[in-house]
Amino acid sequence: MPPSVYSYPESSQVAAALGKHILSIQESSNSSQPFRVAVSGGSLINALRKALVEDSEIASQINWSNWAIYFSDERLVELDHADSNYGLLKRDLLDHIKGTEQPTVYTIDSSLLDNASAIAEKYQEVLHKNFNIKNDSSIPIFDLILLGCGPDGHTCSLFPGHSLLKEESKSVAFIEDSPKPPPRRITLTFPVVNNAKNVVFVAEGAGKAPILKIIFEQPEEGLPSSIVNTKAKGAVSWFVNDPAVEGVNVQKSLL
Numbered sequence: 001m002p003p004s005v006y007s008y009p010e011s012s013q014v015a016a017a018l019g020k021h022i023l024s025i026q027e028s029s030n031s032s033q034p035f036r037v038a039v040s041g042g043s044l045i046n047a048l049r050k051a052l053v054e055d056s057e058i059a060s061q062i063n064w065s066n067w068a069i070y071f072s073d074e075r076l077v078e079l080d081h082a083d084s085n086y087g088l089l090k091r092d093l094l095d096h097i098k099g100t101e102q103p104t105v106y107t108i109d110s111s112l113l114d115n116a117s118a119i120a121e122k123y124q125e126v127l128h129k130n131f132n133i134k135n136d137s138s139i140p141i142f143d144l145i146l147l148g149c150g151p152d153g154h155t156c157s158l159f160p161g162h163s164l165l166k167e168e169s170k171s172v173a174f175i176e177d178s179p180k181p182p183p184r185r186i187t188l189t190f191p192v193v194n195n196a197k198n199v200v201f202v203a204e205g206a207g208k209a210p211i212l213k214i215i216f217e218q219p220e221e222g223l224p225s226s227i228v229n230t231k232a233k234g235a236v237s238w239f240v241n242d243p244a245v246e247g248v249n250v251q252k253s254l255l
């Protein structure tokens with residue numbers, strides 16, 4: 001299935017559509033088990049706050065206590081460090097949720113910060129336990145993976161040309177030479193991202209247009225975001241503002 005692209009003039013409209021889309025995925029998921037979501041860092045978190053917390057109609061229908069939130073990628077720093085994706089999620093989203101309901105959030109084990117490999121292994125262990133995966137050849141199936149897209153076409157901490165793009169067996173991998181600082185991170189791998197029921201990208205601003213042009217028009221370049229567009233088994237949707245797809249040959253969908 002080709003990706004759906006939802007594009008709007010204003011950022012507020014992007015957030016409104018994003019909220020509706022996420023709500024419909026929550027509603028159609030099996031409510032007898034946790035709603036399993038992975039989030040990235042970057043501007044995505046602000047968009048999520050606007051979509052899921054500040055929009056009161058959507059906010060009243062988000063069943064936070066059933067949400068299990070994992071990280072699509074996380075930087076190997078203390079959880080209260082300015083670079084932590086968990087820290088960003090907490091400051092810019094979790095702390096704004098009204099009422100007492102909170103999601104369960106699975107952070108990295110920061111007692112292992114010196115050992116990137118051990119952190120990734122531990123995160124994978126938690127993931128596999130929670131997804132009831134008994135043998136390591138099975139791959140977790142997220143209900144929803146929420147992603148950003150970097151100016152080089154990276155997504156998660158899967159960077160163009162990096163050997164991690166070829167990872168086929170692990171669900172979680174570590175990287176110590178990320179071209180985007182900080183260099184030490186963990187990331188979900190393509191087998192997991194491409195196995196999700198739904199993948200949603202959020203990309204806004206004219207600065208994204210040149211890379212979105214390559215992602216959508218030259219998938220043969222093999223940029224990480226193109227790999228998701230072409231290989232994901234589930235539904236892939238992009239929520240963008242018009243400047244981000246200015247001059248990009250994409251079929252726009254309406255929501």
Ligand SMILES: O=C(O)[C@H](O)[C@@H](O)[C@H](O)[C@H](O)COP(=O)(O)O
Pocket residue numbers: 040041042043044073074075085147148149150151154155156157180202203
């Ligand atoms: O840990 C990270 O560095 C982020 O998760 C990163 O992968 C981000 O999602 C993209 O760089 C897009 O970021 P923007 O949406 O802020 O451009």
